[in-house]
Amino acid sequence: MTIPTVTAFTALTAVGTTNFQHLDSGNNIAFQVTLASVGTNVVVRLSGSLDGANFFTLQSDVTLTANGTYGYVFANTPVLYVRGQLVSISTGTPTVTIKVATSN
Secondary structure (H helix, E strand, O other): OOOOOEEEOOOEOOOEEOOOEEOOOOOEEEEEEEEEEEOOOEEEEEEEEOOOOOEEEOOOOEEEOOOEEEEEEEOOOOOOEEEEEEEEEOOEEEEEEEEEEEEO
16 A cells, blocks of 8 residues: 655635645545634635646535634545635635645
């Protein structure tokens, strides 16, 4: 069993999108989303792409209302690129940190 490589995106503190990450291999994708200093809530989107230019949502947008770390796993999802997005902030000045790992 190969240990997956974990990639950390630059933390998001305003509405916007992380850079994308090219995935070396693996059909199983795990995202770790850590939220700090949340006001009311934030909405986060996790996306995949086959070409690094056109991204699609891997699941419905997620509304987070409490500080903490959240995990999202996508089994049998053969995308070549992934990214995270902070879609909206209700109140406050939150920090959203997203990490991704893949495995076969």
